[in-house]
Every structure is written in C-alpha cells, then in structure tokens.
Amino acid sequence: MSRLALVTGGTRGIGLAIAQTLQRDGARVIVCGRQAVNLPGIESVITDVTRPGELAALAVQAGPVDVLINNVGGSLGGGKFTASTVEQWNGAFALNVMPAVILSQAFLPGMRARGWGRIVNIASIWGREGGGGAAYNAVKAAMISMSKSMATEVVRDGVLVNCVAPGSVIFPGGGWEKKQQADPAGIAKFVEDQLPRGSFGHPQEVAELVAFLASDRASLIAGACITADGGQSHSNI
Ligand SMILES: NC(=O)c1ccc[n+]([C@@H]2O[C@H](COP(=O)([O-])OP(=O)(O)OC[C@H]3O[C@@H](n4cnc5c(N)ncnc54)[C@H](OP(=O)(O)O)[C@@H]3O)[C@@H](O)[C@H]2O)c1
Known part of the structure; x- marks a missing residue:
C-alpha cells in the first residue's frame, strides 16, 4: 500500500520538487500553500500555516500521514x-x-502506533552556522535542535526524524531568481565568491536527499542534519 506524504509549502520551489519526487517514488502526496495549485496526481489543500485553526483543519483533512515534510x-x-x-x-x-x-505532534502518535514514519524538517545552512538574517538563523537553528530532540524520542518506534539544510537554491519565481533579476552583476559575484561549484543549487537536488531520508533505505539515520549545498557552508561538521 502506498504511503501518505504531506509536504507543507509544497506548491513551488523546493517543496514542489520534494512532493513530485515522493510521488515518483510511490507515495500518495498532499501539499499545502496559501494559494491553490493544480498538480497532476497531487492533492493541494489551501492552508495558511500561520493560522492555528487552518493548520488543525489540515491535520484532520490529511488523514494518517506516514511521511511529513516540514518545508514551509x-x-x-x-x-x-x-x-x-x-x-x-x-x-x-x-x-x-x-x-x-x-503538525509533528499531530502525526507522530499515528506513526508510532503503526511502527513506521518519517519526518524531514527543512532548515538551512544558516541554522548550522552564522549567516543570513538574525531571526532566520535562529528559527532554522531551532528546527535543527528540535529534530534531534524528536528523533531520540521516537526512533525506537520506527519513526525517523531528520533535518536537511539547503544552501542557496534557485528556481523560477523564487527569492534568488528575483535577486538575480534585480542585481545580475551582484548575484554573479555572489555565485563566484560564495558558491564553490560556481552555480546555485536546484530544488531537485534537495528533493533527492529528502526522498532518500523518507525511504526505507535511510534506516540508521535519525537526528541528523545533512547539508545539500555544493560545499557552500563553512562548518567542518
Ligand atoms: N531557496 C533557498 O535558497 C533556500 C535555502 C535554504 C533553505 N530554504 C528553505 O527551504 C524551504 C522552501 O523554500 P523555497 O525557497 O523553496 O520556498 P518559497 O519560494 O519561499 O515557497 C514557499 C512555499 O511555501 C508556501 N507558503 C509560504 N507561506 C505560507 C504560509 N503562510 N502558509 C502556507 N504555505 C505558505 C508557498 O506557497 P503560497 O505562496 O501559495 O503560500 C510555497 O509553496 C523554506 O523553509 C526555506 O527557508 C530555502
């Protein structure tokens, strides 16, 4: 039987690539965003995740989620x-x-009762080390810390919780494309100076790692935070 996956903020960019990759790998996929989208074979639920009532309704509507991707x-x-x-x-x-x-609190009891589950939290390299805006750095560090706490509490029940920390990822309509259009020379210099491989990451490159962590193949990986950044971040660990 196919697994049920929920990807928050899955209507574009990294979240959309994750949703489509999980679908490719055989999951039934639900995405949410504030605007409706039409994605073949994927259910899209309009939800503003900053509104607790809408989030609670999403948790009920989604059903028994096996794979939760906290991407938004x-x-x-x-x-x-x-x-x-x-x-x-x-x-x-x-x-x-x-x-x-x-959402993790909503779906963890069902995952534990069924003896299988995956949660992947999408952080950023700016949660692992200094950089980015102050509040953004703090919230992404909080997500990494939270992933570790959750992982150790539920790994015995077959539920694996991990974190993925992307570097700078570009896609049509995303933040980096807007910056590039506004300041082509400045962004070209950023790419040359800050991105060791000389190019931005792409959503699919992050999605492949997330799909692996959401699979049976990742059985010994719990509480990890794995970068997908082409060498952009500076931390040794
Ligand atoms: N792109 C990068 O370079 C990069 C690097 C490191 C980490 N990340 C992280 O990766 C994740 C995805 O980033 P992205 O750049 O792919 O996304 P993005 O362009 O910011 O898109 C975010 C997604 O979330 C939805 N969304 C935004 N606000 C929402 C809300 N209040 N309620 C429900 N849905 C909402 C959007 O749809 P609607 O607009 O329709 O709501 C969209 O589907 C984020 O956590 C980001 O911090 C991104």
Missing part, C-alpha cells in the same frame, strides 16, 4: 538583530517553527 518557511525579509522587530521574530517562528511543531 522563509526569512520574511531577514536583517540584522539590531534592526529587527518583535513582530519579525514572532512571524519567523510562526512560519518556520510552529507549523513543524504542531
């Missing part, structure tokens, strides 16, 4: 700590961390 997130503008506002911090936690907490 973003920097909401980013910026330095000294220039950040309380609203920005609350917004960053509400978009990145709390949907992952709430």
Whole structure:
C-alpha cells in the first residue's frame, strides 16, 4: 500500500520538487500553500500555516500521514538583530517553527502506533552556522535542535526524524531568481565568491536527499542534519 506524504509549502520551489519526487517514488502526496495549485496526481489543500485553526483543519483533512515534510518557511525579509522587530521574530517562528511543531505532534502518535514514519524538517545552512538574517538563523537553528530532540524520542518506534539544510537554491519565481533579476552583476559575484561549484543549487537536488531520508533505505539515520549545498557552508561538521 502506498504511503501518505504531506509536504507543507509544497506548491513551488523546493517543496514542489520534494512532493513530485515522493510521488515518483510511490507515495500518495498532499501539499499545502496559501494559494491553490493544480498538480497532476497531487492533492493541494489551501492552508495558511500561520493560522492555528487552518493548520488543525489540515491535520484532520490529511488523514494518517506516514511521511511529513516540514518545508514551509522563509526569512520574511531577514536583517540584522539590531534592526529587527518583535513582530519579525514572532512571524519567523510562526512560519518556520510552529507549523513543524504542531503538525509533528499531530502525526507522530499515528506513526508510532503503526511502527513506521518519517519526518524531514527543512532548515538551512544558516541554522548550522552564522549567516543570513538574525531571526532566520535562529528559527532554522531551532528546527535543527528540535529534530534531534524528536528523533531520540521516537526512533525506537520506527519513526525517523531528520533535518536537511539547503544552501542557496534557485528556481523560477523564487527569492534568488528575483535577486538575480534585480542585481545580475551582484548575484554573479555572489555565485563566484560564495558558491564553490560556481552555480546555485536546484530544488531537485534537495528533493533527492529528502526522498532518500523518507525511504526505507535511510534506516540508521535519525537526528541528523545533512547539508545539500555544493560545499557552500563553512562548518567542518
Ligand atoms: N531557496 C533557498 O535558497 C533556500 C535555502 C535554504 C533553505 N530554504 C528553505 O527551504 C524551504 C522552501 O523554500 P523555497 O525557497 O523553496 O520556498 P518559497 O519560494 O519561499 O515557497 C514557499 C512555499 O511555501 C508556501 N507558503 C509560504 N507561506 C505560507 C504560509 N503562510 N502558509 C502556507 N504555505 C505558505 C508557498 O506557497 P503560497 O505562496 O501559495 O503560500 C510555497 O509553496 C523554506 O523553509 C526555506 O527557508 C530555502
């Protein structure tokens, strides 16, 4: 019987590539976003994950999810700590961390009872080391820490929780493409100076790692945070 996967923020970019790759690998897939999309063979549910009532309704509507990909997130503008506002911090936690907490708590009991489950939290290289905006860095670090806590509590029940930390990933309509269109020379210099392979990552390259972690083949991997960044990040670990 095919497994049921839910990808938050799965209507474009990295989330969409993950959804389509899980579908390719045999899962029944549900995605959510604030706008409806038409994706062949994938159920799309309109949900604003920052609204607790809509998130709770999604958890009920989705059914017995076996594979949860907590992908939705973003920097909401980013910026330095000294220039950040309380609203920005609350917004960053509400978009990145709390949907992952709430949906994981909703689906973990069923996964544990069935003796099989996978949760992959999409963080960023900016949760593993300094860089990016202050609030974004903090929320992605929180997701990495949370993944470790969750993993050790549920691995005995056949549920594996891990984290993936992408580097800079470009796709049509995404943040990096907008920056590139606004400042082609500046982004060309960024690519040359900051990206060792000389090119951005692509959503499919992140999706292949996530699909592996969501599979039976990843049986010994729990509580890990794995980069998909072409060598962009500077941490030794
Ligand atoms: N792209 C990168 O370079 C990069 C690098 C490292 C980490 N990441 C992380 O990877 C994840 C995906 O990033 P991305 O760049 O692919 O995505 P993105 O372009 O920001 O798209 C995000 C997705 O989330 C949905 N979304 C946004 N706000 C939402 C809300 N309030 N409720 C429900 N859905 C919402 C969007 O659909 P709607 O607009 O219709 O709501 C879309 O499907 C994020 O967690 C991001 O932090 C990205």
